[in-house]
Amino acid sequence: MEVARGAARGGVRRFSLTPTVTVYLALAVLLIVGSVLVGIQGGVLLDQGGILNILTRSTVLGLVAVGQTIVIINGSLDLSVAYLVGLCSLIAAETMAGSDGMMVPGVLLALGVAALVGLVNGLVVTVLKVNAFIATLGVALILRGYLEENYTGPAGDVPRAFQHLGFDRFGPIPVGVLLMLAVAGAAWWYLRRTRGGYHMYAVGGDIDVARLSGVRTGRTIVTAHVLCAVAAGLAGVFLASRLGSGAPYVGTDAGYDLESIAAVVLGGTALAGGRGGVVGTIGGVLILATLDTVFDDLAVDPFFKDVVRGIVLIVAVALYARRQLSRRSG
Amino acid sequence: MNAPTTWRPRLADGTAPVLAVLAVLLVALAFAGPAYSEPTGYLALLKRAAPLVILAIGQYFVIVSGGFDLSVGSLVTAEVVIAARLIDGQESATIWVIPLLLGFGVLVGLVNGLITTKLMVPSFIVTLGMLLVLDGAVFLWTGGAPRGALSPSFRVFGRGGIDLPVLGHLPWSVVILLVVLVAAAYFMRSGTGRTLVAVGDNQDAVRLAGGRVVRLKVLAFVLSGLLAALAAILLGGFAGVSAQVGEGLEFRAITAVVLGGVLLGGGRGSVVAAAAGALTLEALFSLLNLLGVSGALESAVQGVIIIAAVAYASLGANLRLGFRSRTATAESTSSTTSPPHKEIR
Numbered sequence: 001m002e003v004a005r006g007a008a009r010g011g012v013r014r015f016s017l018t019p020t021v022t023v024y025l026a027l028a029v030l031l032i033v034g035s036v037l038v039g040i041q042g043g044v045l046l047d048q049g050g051i052l053n054i055l056t057r058s059t060v061l062g063l064v065a066v067g068q069t070i071v072i073i074n075g076s077l078d079l080s081v082a083y084l085v086g087l088c089s090l091i092a093a094e095t096m097a098g099s100d101g102m103m104v105p106g107v108l109l110a111l112g113v114a115a116l117v118g119l120v121n122g123l124v125v126t127v128l129k130v131n132a133f134i135a136t137l138g139v140a141l142i143l144r145g146y147l148e149e150n151y152t153g154p155a156g157d158v159p160r161a162f163q164h165l166g167f168d169r170f171g172p173i174p175v176g177v178l179l180m181l182a183v184a185g186a187a188w189w190y191l192r193r194t195r196g197g198y199h200m201y202a203v204g205g206d207i208d209v210a211r212l213s214g215v216r217t218g219r220t221i222v223t224a225h226v227l228c229a230v231a232a233g234l235a236g237v238f239l240a241s242r243l244g245s246g247a248p249y250v251g252t253d254a255g256y257d258l259e260s261i262a263a264v265v266l267g268g269t270a271l272a273g274g275r276g277g278v279v280g281t282i283g284g285v286l287i288l289a290t291l292d293t294v295f296d297d298l299a300v301d302p303f304f305k306d307v308v309r310g311i312v313l314i315v316a317v318a319l320y321a322r323r324q325l326s327r328r329s330g
Numbered sequence: 331m332n333a334p335t336t337w338r339p340r341l342a343d344g345t346a347p348v349l350a351v352l353a354v355l356l357v358a359l360a361f362a363g364p365a366y367s368e369p370t371g372y373l374a375l376l377k378r379a380a381p382l383v384i385l386a387i388g389q390y391f392v393i394v395s396g397g398f399d400l401s402v403g404s405l406v407t408a409e410v411v412i413a414a415r416l417i418d419g420q421e422s423a424t425i426w427v428i429p430l431l432l433g434f435g436v437l438v439g440l441v442n443g444l445i446t447t448k449l450m451v452p453s454f455i456v457t458l459g460m461l462l463v464l465d466g467a468v469f470l471w472t473g474g475a476p477r478g479a480l481s482p483s484f485r486v487f488g489r490g491g492i493d494l495p496v497l498g499h500l501p502w503s504v505v506i507l508l509v510v511l512v513a514a515a516y517f518m519r520s521g522t523g524r525t526l527v528a529v530g531d532n533q534d535a536v537r538l539a540g541g542r543v544v545r546l547k548v549l550a551f552v553l554s555g556l557l558a559a560l561a562a563i564l565l566g567g568f569a570g571v572s573a574q575v576g577e578g579l580e581f582r583a584i585t586a587v588v589l590g591g592v593l594l595g596g597g598r599g600s601v602v603a604a605a606a607g608a609l610t611l612e613a614l615f616s617l618l619n620l621l622g623v624s625g626a627l628e629s630a631v632q633g634v635i636i637i638a639a640v641a642y643a644s645l646g647a648n649l650r651l652g653f654r655s656r657t658a659t660a661e662s663t664s665s666t667t668s669p670p671h672k673e674i675r
Contacts, residue, residue: 124637128637128640128644129645131594131595131644133594134588134594134636134640135637137581137585138632138637138640141629141630141632142633144630144633145633146630148625148629149627149630258458258461261458262455265455271454303466303469303470305466306462306463306469307462309466310458310461310462310464311459311463313455313458314456317452317455318449321450322449322450
């Protein structure tokens with residue numbers, strides 16, 4: 001539906017309020033306002049503990065949202081990530097079963113299963129021509145059935161050594177955050193610096209034009225779904241390390257499916273595809289994490305967070321829409 | 331069901347497969363369970379299905395006009411919780427609470443619609459935001475556990491009925507369902523209904539032809555909100571009060587609509603088929619129950635079936651519509667350059 005704006009990238013180089021710039025400006029404003037509000041109550045938002053808190057909260061959602069960004073840029077979307085996170089945490093923890101030697105196989109198996117689920121998602125979307133919303137919802141239901149049939153609660157056991165991933169710090173920065181940033185960096189490089197990445201923008205911009213230009217659209221979409229699923233798998237593995245075991249509903253309880261889409265859209269990626277990027281998404285994730293932290297520091301009712309979250313989401317996207325409109329008519 | 335006005339019932343595109351699947355399921359039900367050897371069994375099925383079918387009809391209006399409504403599940407929860415709190419077991423409160431609930435549904439739909447059209451936010455995001463707001467607000471208001479109780483006369487709509495000579499016990503929810511379905515079918519045959527579908531197909535064309543796109547889209551959301559309120563009244567009566575009553579209903583309603591062959595993105599599909607899709611989903615659950623498939627596997631089977639059904643429908647439709655979708659994209663691309671572009675998506 002939208003014009004392939006990705007194709008025009010690089011044309012205009014002057015500084016402008018792109019969604020990515022906007023989201024970081026909003027983050028800065030939020031941090032300042034948050035600091036003042038928390039300061040009035042006698043606390044400090046941005047001391048080392050506070051920053052760590054924000055970053056730690058961002059890790060899992062960040063991993064999932066980076067993957068979600070890739071599929072959304074393709075004009076697709078993935079509703080199965082929440083159950084996939086839970087599934088991968090279980091696979092990792094059960095394979096390890098407390099033994100140090102099984103750490104690598106556990107991680108690889110979890111990521112392999114994730115890639116397989118992504119492959120299924122992608123093939124259902126491209127070969128069976130099922131709308132991504134329905135395809136990934138269907139896969140989510142299948143995963144849910146499997147989880148409900150086989151698990152009632154946490155299972156598996158992660159060796160002590162593997163918990164370093166969840167709790168250690170590299171200097172002042174948690175390892176998990178570095179992992180998230182590394183994944184985001186890789187995704188950024190892939191999307192902005194490789195042919196495959198450009199194809200993704202082209203497919204999301206206008207799939208018919210992309211196909212006529214010689215892009216293998218099916219393959220591109222399948223790749224995107226696999227990458228998204230692997231990112232969700234990594235989130236599951238990280239959570240297993242953090243929790244010490246696998247938890248079937250850890251992904252759905254946190255609502256990572258809709259939450260990750262919200263973060264992506266908050267970061268300025270167009271839901272219709274073809275426009276946006278990982279950098280904005282990380283900004284969106286940081287905004288959500290900062291909101292959470294500020295509300296926790298202010299001891300605001302947790303349910304009020306949802307209300308604010310919903311309003312922030314709508315307002316943010318409304319602002320982007322307005323900007324696009326003025327750019328188009330100008 | 332189809333209100334045939336001519337001798338040959340006119341079926342919209344994509345209606346036939348879902349009706350065939352539904353027929354197969356109904357026959358299978360008759361073989362699987364003794365309860366389905368007489369009308370009562372099917373009436374009970376309709377009664378169970380009524381809230382979902384009504385929700386699906388509401389969702390159909392939004393989807394066919396090119397949008398999404400993810401907020402209906404949380405709206406149902408909110409309505410039931412509000413009803414329980416306001417009625418608090420008092421019989422006399424029922425009479426003013428019901429209009430209030432319907433009004434709240436309309437209000438939520440109006441907000442969804444106005445934000446979508448006036449602020450140009452994709453409806454997926456608007457209604458996702460509304461979902462978060464409603465969920466948060468309900469829990470904020472109740473502190474986690476719903477309080478109060480519904481009055482017996484409120485619950486009549488969901489669980490009561492009248493005894494008729496031939497049919498036996500006719501539940502009120504089935505009557506309400508039929509009224510909604512007939513009204514919706516007639517509405518979709520009116521000029522407004524046809525224009526609504528056209529908006530989903532190509533809203534720029536409708537606007538250039540003088541159609542009131544904004545008003546139509548808002549109307550679709552308002553109808554969805556109103557019908558969600560109605561579904562909540564039935565569900566509250568049928569299932570009772572809990573903070574989980576509407577959980578996942580938005581996805582179920584969307585699944586039902588898509589199962590009915592309605593194109594996500596709008597512009598194609600009939601309301602009767604959407605209702606049939608919801609009924610199919612409910613019949614499928616009943617069948618799985620009768621066959622002893624455990625509740626956990628139920629969702630896995632549901633997942634396989636919706637993928638299979640939609641794949642079947644779209645592989646067939648793709649052959650027919652391959653050319654059409656390409657021209658439609660070309661049109662919308664060229665029209666985005668026209669200066670006063672009011673609504674994107």
